[in-house]
Amino acid sequence: MVGREQFHAELEKMKTMVIDLAEGAKEQLSRSVEALYNGDLEATNNILEDDKVLDQKEMDINEAVILLIAREQPVASDLRRLIIALKISTDLERMADHAKNIAKSIQHLGENHGINIHEKLSDMKEIAIRMIDLSIKSYKHEDMTIARKLAELDDQLDKLYGEVTKELLEETATNPQSIQHIMQMAYCARYIERFGDHATNIGENVLYLIKGKSIDLNA
Template sequence: MTVRHNYDQELEQLRQSLLDMGTAVGSAIDDAVVSLARGDIELARKVMAFDDEIDQMEVGIEDKCMVLIARQQPMARDLRIIGTGLKITTDLERMGDHAYDIAKITLGLANQPLIKPLVDIPRMAQMAQKMLKDALDAYTTLDIPLAEQVCLNDDEVDDLYYQVFRELLTYMMEDPKTITQATQLIFVARYLERIADHATNIAEWTIYLVTGQRRRKK
């Protein structure tokens, strides 16, 4: 009984580590978009520096998973818990990379007035961050309906991405001087769309954790 109790504690520590990493990634995404909207170079640099810490979190979680597999030789649902942890940490690390990419664009656009006020890009960021929070909540509570809702919400982010793309393309066609900055802003929107995709992946892995079945979005 003591062995199982200790094992359950280790699985709980793994879950908490994933939630801590998710919180850190969510903050990085928020700071990256704020740095862009405000032209805040110092905040952008902070996001880029923090990416190393997110990477270290990923390594730490991977190590925990490998130790659990090697020492406990888990079967069935326990193995799904550990395998899901490995998959989720990969998605979180890639989200952190995209936050880094957005912050890097902030540096590249330093001292340039924005060609338009940022409205839809912050909206995309808010939607993607909510998807991340909901995906992690679904993972914590094993809430399949919430996980499925995250998957559905991804379509809204996709629609907003294409709206941003079309609007910025119009700017480029009307004034070639905007091409460089508009292209960078399209990249930002694309990174946010990919962050939403990774949140969807986390939701899908949660569904797999509960049901043992993979469910891919259409």
């Protein structure tokens, strides 16, 4: 009984590690979009450095999961919990990478680029933040109802992304001398949209954890 209680305590520790990684990825997105609007090149250096910390946290989760599987040889729902922790941590690390890519775009834009950052990128960021909050809440509580809410938010994010892309393409026609800067904004919009996609993946993984079968939230 003691061994079983210890194993479940370690599963809870694993969940805490995943949630901590999620908070880091969310913070990275917020900081990168803020730096984009402020043209803050100093902040981008900090974002790039902090990404290495999040990469290490993902590796720590992976190593802990592998050790638990090797030592405990779990089956059924316990094994699913460990596998889902691996999959979610991978999505979170990729989300952080998208925030890092926004920081790199800011560096490409440089100082005094002379363009206004599209206001809808901030709206996209807010939706993406809501999505990661919901996805991690659904994971923490293993709540299907919360996970299913991600589909509507993902649709909203995709719609905004389409609008931003269209408007930026139109701007390249009227302002061709700034095409490189405008394209960096388009890349940033894509990174935020992909951030939301990974949050949706987390929701689908939660549904798999609970139901034991794959469910497409975008179906």
